[in-house]
Amino acid sequence: MASMLQPDDTTPPDDENDKLNELFASRTAGGRLRIKGHFDKATGEQLMTALSALSKPQPGRNTTSGQREPDPRSAPQRRADAFADIIRHHLDTGAAPGEGGERPHMTVFVGLGDLANATRGAGAEPEENPTARRPGPSFIRRGPAWMPWLGPIGLRLAVTLSCDASITPIVMDDDGNPLDVGRTTRTIPRRLRRALDARDCGCAFPGCGRPAAWTDGHHIHHWSDGGETKLTNLVLLCRFHHTLIHKGDWQVHIGDDQHPWFIPPAWIDHERKPIPAHNRSQLLLAG
Numbered sequence: 001m002a003s004m005l006q007p008d009d010t011t012p013p014d015d016e017n018d019k020l021n022e023l024f025a026s027r028t029a030g031g032r033l034r035i036k037g038h039f040d041k042a043t044g045e046q047l048m049t050a051l052s053a054l055s056k057p058q059p060g061r062n063t064t065s066g067q068r069e070p071d072p073r074s075a076p077q078r079r080a081d082a083f084a085d086i087i088r089h090h091l092d093t094g095a096a097p098g099e100g101g102e103r104p105h106m107t108v109f110v111g112l113g114d115l116a117n118a119t120r121g122a123g124a125e126p127e128e129n130p131t132a133r134r135p136g137p138s139f140i141r142r143g144p145a146w147m148p149w150l151g152p153i154g155l156r157l158a159v160t161l162s163c164d165a166s167i168t169p170i171v172m173d174d175d176g177n178p179l180d181v182g183r184t185t186r187t188i189p190r191r192l193r194r195a196l197d198a199r200d201c202g203c204a205f206p207g208c209g210r211p212a213a214w215t216d217g218h219h220i221h222h223w224s225d226g227g228e229t230k231l232t233n234l235v236l237l238c239r240f241h242h243t244l245i246h247k248g249d250w251q252v253h254i255g256d257d258q259h260p261w262f263i264p265p266a267w268i269d270h271e272r273k274p275i276p277a278h279n280r281s282q283l284l285l286a287g
Contacts, residue, residue, distance in 0.1 A: 016041050027150060054082035058208060058240060069268070081240060085214055088239065108165075110145035110158045115224040118155035160246045162224065164188050164217040188217040188229055196234050204252075204260045204277035205241035216242050220252055235260040235277075 014020060023037035039047065055078040057071035073081065145158035169182035188196070197212040215236040221227030232254045237245060244250055249265040253274075261274040275281070 012040075018043060031151060033150060050086055051079050051082045054085050054214075055079045058210075085239060089214060108145060108147055108153070108158055108161050110155070110162070112169075112224055114144040114155055115158060115162060116222075116226075118159050156246060159222065159224075160243060162187070163219050163222070163242070187219070187223055188234065192229065192231065192234070193217060195231055196236055199231065200236040200260065200277060201279040202236060203238040203241055204235050204262075204279070205237060205244070205250075206262055206275045206278055206281060208238060208241055209278040210238040212236060214238055218242055218245060218252075220254065232258065 011017070018040045021037070021039045021043060023035065025033060025035050028034050055075070057073075057078065071078070144152075145155055146152045164187060166184050166186050168184040170178050171180040171182075172178055196217055200212070200215075202208075202212045203210040203215050215238050218235050218237045219227050219229070220233050220235060223229055227233050235252055235254075245252060251263040252260055253263070255261040255274070255276075257280075259280050260277040262277070263272050263274050266272060
């Protein structure tokens, strides 16, 4: 009887037992997603290793006093951003199992008119043709922009997400009923994306340089507002700096050298002198 009560040698201790792993994800009353969980040591070590590599501080450019701007994010904020990068990179690779006949992807529903109106003043250059006729606002029942899992989102976020995405046009009537579904196309074709990777070599924001695989292709003059999908209207940005550009303090344009140049806000440089892209500044320093 005593031998029957001895622990099974094949059962690992609790801190190494992956069968005890749990992850809870619940939507809060404010619309955010709360995550809570615990993992075995091996999984935890993998997660911390991945987070550590992606959550290092990202200092900005040198200020006019010669000091490097510190990363304003706290350590928990940097880890959260790193976790988001890991998820996005996993979905972008297309290697995950299918669901409903499709590879996993994030879906955003937004009216073209709302999207075009939201791009005004979003860190881009002035419009080439400000008198051009714009589409009117949409009449989607669930709001101007929304996602299947977490519901309504702001138009600024919808603009950021649509910069480098697959677009499926759906014609809807005034009651929000689909009338026609068009062909899905990428806003930035793969061949053009390869050329963009070769030019910018990663995030072009000064002082960053995150690898190209972890970046978005940002339309300087947004495609929904008439901007063309061509090399002279695109720049690679990591998600952190992509969001920063869309906030409108920093601006970016393609210079005479056909490379991106960034204009800092006045509170960083009152003269707002253009700064070359990260890979270009490295070449200039080396020269």
